[in-house]
Amino acid sequence: MSSISRSFFTIKSVLGVNKKTIDNEYETMKKKLSDMSNEFQKVITYVEELPKTVSNISGNHLNILNSLHLCVQISEGEEAKMEQISDTISIFQKMERDAARYQGLMNELATPLRAYGQQFKELLGRCKVAEKRKEDMEFYNERLMEITKKPVNRQKGLADAQTDFTYAKEKYEWLKQELIEDTNKLCKDFQGVVLPVVRALMVNFTEVMNGMNGIWEEVPKKVENLPSNGINLEYVIKAPGDSMEKETNVQQRRIQLYNSPMINQTIMSQPYIQQQPTFNQPPQNPMPNPYIPPQQTYQVPYGNSTQQPTPISQQPNTNNNNMCRANYDYSAQETNELTIKAGDVIKILSKEGDWWIGELNGQTGQFPSNYVTLL
Structure with missing residues (x-):
């Protein structure tokens, strides 16, 4: 107790x-x-x-x-x-x-x-x-x-x-x-x-x-016995903007290479991508790798043609009212290009070369022709 x-x-x-x-x-x-x-x-x-x-x-x-x-x-x-x-x-x-x-x-x-x-x-x-x-x-x-x-x-x-x-x-x-x-x-x-x-x-x-x-x-x-000129640490490698890591620099190199009269005959053609893929049957690689274009007002899209597009300011002003539908997304890389999304309906103003001129949402600009299907 x-x-x-x-x-x-x-x-x-x-x-x-x-x-x-x-x-x-x-x-x-x-x-x-x-x-x-x-x-x-x-x-x-x-x-x-x-x-x-x-x-x-x-x-x-x-x-x-x-x-x-x-x-x-x-x-x-x-x-x-x-x-x-x-x-x-x-x-x-x-x-x-x-x-x-x-x-x-x-x-x-x-x-x-x-x-x-x-x-x-x-x-x-x-x-x-x-x-x-x-x-x-x-x-x-x-x-x-x-x-x-x-x-x-x-x-x-x-x-x-x-x-x-x-x-x-x-x-x-x-x-x-x-x-x-x-x-x-x-x-x-x-x-x-x-x-x-x-x-x-x-x-x-x-x-x-x-x-x-x-x-x-x-x-x-x-x-x-050691150097007395101070520590001088310089950036000696290729700058990020100039590196072949960037797709735009690869494309620029290819343009320069293919346009050279010295070696043009010995260069294999660029890889082919179907120009007019159907909406229901896209190609095996429908989405091209994103890239930053060279510092020009135009660029060559993926395809078998190396013809350079004419800048917008030099494109003939036609009254062609054809319409087309975007099959893939494309983000504008230059100020004279259009940003398009898959499914967008674009009014075609000109169909000269690989880059067409069109109007979308009140904006006019270039877009790659092999990204769209004519309506």
């Missing part, structure tokens, strides 16, 4: 139903201990990270130089350039070895600090025990109060309740007092530890910096 009552009391404490007594002396001690533990743990963490920071100075430089060396090797560069990079790499390799020595020095400092910091963790662990005992004390105190509120002739179990409360209180008070004394003792002892730690930090870092400075004395001579 006592175990059940104790468990129920714990639940009420968690839910905040029970009124907890505030022990200001204990709470002050615990906050001081917790704050000291947190900050001291940061000290240990930073000491452990210091060697990595120093190592990164040389390590990151080495990574850059090794990649540059490989780039020269892959690009089949001059052997002299590779040797100069290798000489520079050797400097940072020496620095990296010196940084490894710093790792050993800091380990000699971090190890005792970790052992010292363990005392803060142990005291915080004892605080959890003290808080559990404080809860026991409050439970037995509540039981004792319930009995004493009854009439004297009905105060059954009063002596046992008094004994339980006294025992629980002593267990809590004695541990609490020990925690207060140990916390104060540890904080006072820390005052004698802090300055030696500061000195060790300075001495160790000075030693590693002196070693690196000695290594760095080789650098000025090596720098003199």
Whole structure:
């Protein structure tokens, strides 16, 4: 029954139903201990990270130089350039070895600090025990109060309740007092530890910096042998607008090639695309690859003819009112062209050559004749 009552009391404490007594002396001690533990743990963490920071100075430089060396090797560069990079790499390799020595020095400092910091963790662990005992004390105190509120002739179990409360209180008070004394003792002892730690930090870092400075004395001579005209990074590849990646440049090259009298007889004809595909039976490749036309007022469409269309301004003005329907989409590449969609009905104004002139939605322009069917 006592175990059940104790468990129920714990639940009420968690839910905040029970009124907890505030022990200001204990709470002050615990906050001081917790704050000291947190900050001291940061000290240990930073000491452990210091060697990595120093190592990164040389390590990151080495990574850059090794990649540059490989780039020269892959690009089949001059052997002299590779040797100069290798000489520079050797400097940072020496620095990296010196940084490894710093790792050993800091380990000699971090190890005792970790052992010292363990005392803060142990005291915080004892605080959890003290808080559990404080809860026991409050439970037995509540039981004792319930009995004493009854009439004297009905105060059954009063002596046992008094004994339980006294025992629980002593267990809590004695541990609490020990925690207060140990916390104060540890904080006072820390005052004698802090300055030696500061000195060790300075001495160790000075030693590693002196070693690196000695290594760095080789650098000025090596720098003199390197170009001093600055970094000149130019764009040396074909510009995007001029690349054969663009379909328009491919078409322009073909036009120039086929119009050359020197080699025109040896060039195979362009691939053939049916001029008048039916609406219900489109060709195998009904959608030509999108392309950007050359900087002209016209372009040759896909087909077997290389006849260049006449610009709109030079097209004869006919009164042909034929109509046609677009079989495929075509996006205008020049200002004198029409954008058409499959199904559009276009009024034909002229049917000269491969590019016809028509009117659609109040706009007049050229469109490829093999994209439409006459109505």
